Structure formats: structure tokens, C-alpha cells
């Protein structure tokens with residue numbers, strides 16, 4: 463088994479005791495952490511990574527992403543600016559995803575994975591849409607994750623908006639494929655766009671597959687008020703109750719946003735143990751409202767953090783989550799610890815339900831997902847003080863080295879697993895093609 467030693471590290475273990483080692487070592491064997499301490503026993507021939515006093519933390523997790531969104535950078539759809547969320551979907555996202563071809567799926571994915579590695583993110587739960595090339599699109603993305611070296615939980619955004627039940631077959635096939643492979647690097651959920659573009663027949667088909675495969679769903683819920691009013695008008699029910707009727711709530715399912723959930727829906731999410739993800743930057747950008755993040759947490763909902771395709775920068779997502787709650791509630795006492803806990807702990811707990819291997823702490827037995835930040839603390843970085851350094855120090859720091867599943871993916875900000883220059887050049891070409899077809 464290959465061994466790797468990280469030495470001279472200021473190790474933020476995030477273990478249950480909050481241990482911080484001012485000068486520590488981490489031994490990695492294969493894809494897992496074998497030992498952590500001030501000094502560990504090193505097998506002969508181990509690869510050495512000298513952290514040179516830098517801050518070493520567990521790899522970050524993005525609990526909701528759309529990698530294809532990376533091709534929206536610098537693009538403005540023609541015509542008048544969208545005035546509301548439905549217009550944003552119709553004028554921008556549903557045209558952009560329709561313009562993706564297999565090459566664009568591949569390169570938009572690579573671009574986002576490069577950014578994830580550069581920002582110390584080692585696991586991504588993605589929600590993909592490319593209706594012009596649905597079948598096989600998840601295999602293309604899987605290849606990019608494996609080449610990059612990151613862990614991914616993938617799904618296809620099933621919707622009736624272009625073709626009825628588009629995505630059901632792709633999700634079903636890919637869930638079965640990853641379950642049969644069973645290596646844990648790439649797993650799958652059953653992707654659904656949002657209830658407003660899903661018929662009862664498609665939800666029934668989804669439920670059948672989820673029962674058969676024991677997979678959960680990954681779906682946007684109540685991102686905008688229009689999703690709730692649509693559900694009430696067409697189905698005489700609120701969103702969570704509608705999904706619950708089809709058996710799509712539960713511990714394996716991941717519900718995104720939930721900004722306009724009422725008390726009864728939040729209670730049902732909590733009672734069923736359904737996971738949720740907050741994406742504050744995206745919500746602010748789309749002007750859809752502010753999630754009742756603290757209420758959901760108080761009700762015991764497992765609530766993580768994502769970027770919803772806006773960026774791949776997870777510390778920024780936590781920082782904005784904390785600031786947005788304070789601004790919205792006009793209360794300077796709230797949301798700092800909660801936002802950090804969502805990023806560091808809740809996202810790891812969500813992953814524990816989506817992947818076979820544990821991650822999120824630098825402790826023996828967990829996945830060797832590690833980010834080494836080029837960061838020299840200018841105030842004491844001791845147990846109990848990490849969160850301030852995270853949101854107001856590491857947030858601006860360069861990531862020097864990223865290790866995932868025991869493999870060094872980037873050293874001195876140079877990516878080793880992918881040819882960054884070549885990918886960026888090809889991505890610019892592919893993006894231009896998408897914009898022309900838009």
C-alpha cells in the first residue's frame with residue numbers, strides 16, 4: 463500500500479475534541495488516514511509532503527453544485543434582464559443547459575473541478591442537466607471526477623419541461639452502475655429538477671426506481687415562491703407534502719433551498735430525516751428570499767451548505783451564510799457558529815449518507831482528503847479559535863496542496879492530475895460553442 467507523510471503541519475483535525483496540533487504529522491496509507499499526532503511512525507519509502515508550517519485542514523465538501531454552470535461565466539443572455547426567478551430559468555438556465563453537447567459537459571465539469579481543487583474542496587454533490595445529450599452525460603462527468611481525483615455524488619436533473627420523464631432512464635442506469643462498481647469515489651442520487659416541472663407520472667416512476675435501488679432523490683424545493691403557488695394550484699398540496707405522498711422524503715433524500723417552506727413543511731422535513739442544503743450566494747443572486755436556516759437547524763434538520771453552481775468556493779459560502787442571517791434578522795449574535803458547523807460538520811454528515819467512506823475529520827480511518835493552506839496565523843490559532851480563522855483568514859488564503867483519497871492532486875498550486883492550461887483552452891472553445899447555440 464502506498465504511504466504518504468504530511469509533516470511540519472499546523473493540523474486542524476476537527477476531531478470530536480477539537481484537537482489542533484501546532485506541529486503535527488499525518489500518515490496516509492492508500493486512500494485513508496492511518497495516523498495523526500505530534501510524531502507518527504513512518505513506513506520506509508513513504509512519500510513526504512513537507513507542509514512547512516502551513517495550516518492543514520480536512521478537505522472541504524460542496525453539498526450542492528451544478529458543474530455545467532461554469533460556462534455561464536461572462537455570458538449574458540440576449541434581451542431584457544429577467545425580472546423574476548421563472549424568467550431567470552426560462553431565459554438563461556433552460557437555454558444554456560439545452561445548448562450543452564458532450565464536449566461542453568466534459569469541459570464545464572473539468573473547469574469546476576479545477577476550481578474545487580484550487581479552493582481545497584475534495585467532495586462534490588452535483589446536480590446535472592444537459593437535455594440535448596442526456597444519455598451518458600453522467601458517465602462523462604464520472605470520467606472527469608476520476609481523472610481529477612475527487613469524490614462525486616452525481617445525478618441527472620429529471621424534468622418534463624422538454625421531453626416527458628427526461629432523465630429517468632439516465633438516473634436509473636447510473637445509480638445501478640455506481641452501486642455495482644461500489645468503490646465509493648463516484649456515487650449517485652436520483653436527480654429531479656423541481657416539482658413545478660414534474661408530473662405525477664414522472665414522480666411515480668422516480669419512486670419506483672428509488673424503492674428498487676434504495677437511492678434518495680436530489681431536488682430543488684421552494685427555491686422561489688412560484689414553486690409553492692404552482693404546487694398548490696395544480697395539486698392542491700404544498701411541495702413537501704406532495705413529495706412525501708410519493709415516498710420521496712427520507713434520510714437518503716437531499717432537498718435544496720426550501721426558502722418558502724411553511725411550518726408544516728419544515729416539520730415534515732425534520733420528521734422524515736430528509737437532508738437539506740442552503741445556498742446563500744445563489745439565493746441572493748436570484749433574489750428569491752432568505753432561507754430560514756436557523757429555524758431548520760432548531761427543528762433538527764440535517765442542513766448543509768452548497769454553492770448551487772455560483773462558484774466552487776466553500777468557505778465563501780459559509781461566510782455569506784453567516785452574514786446573510788445577521789443582516790436579515792438584524793441580530794449580530796447569530797449564525798456564525800451555525801454556518802461554520804454546516805460547512806464543516808453537517809456537510810460531512812450528509813456525505814456519510816451519500817458515500818460509503820467517512821470524511822471531514824483528520825482522524826485515523828477516515829478518507830485522506832486534505833487541504834493545505836498557505837496561511838500564517840497572525841493571531842493565536844488554538845482550540846476554540848479556528849472558526850474565526852476559517853471565515854476571515856483562510857477565506858482569502860491560497861491553497862498550496864490538495865490531497866484527495868490519499869492522492870496529491872495539487873502541489874504549490876500546480877494541479878498534477880489534470881493539464882490545467884490545455885483544459886482551460888479547450889473549455890473556452892467549448893463555451894463559445896454553447897453560447898453560439900444558445
Ligand SMILES: [Zn+2]
Nearest residue numbers: 589682718770
Ligand atoms: Zn441547484
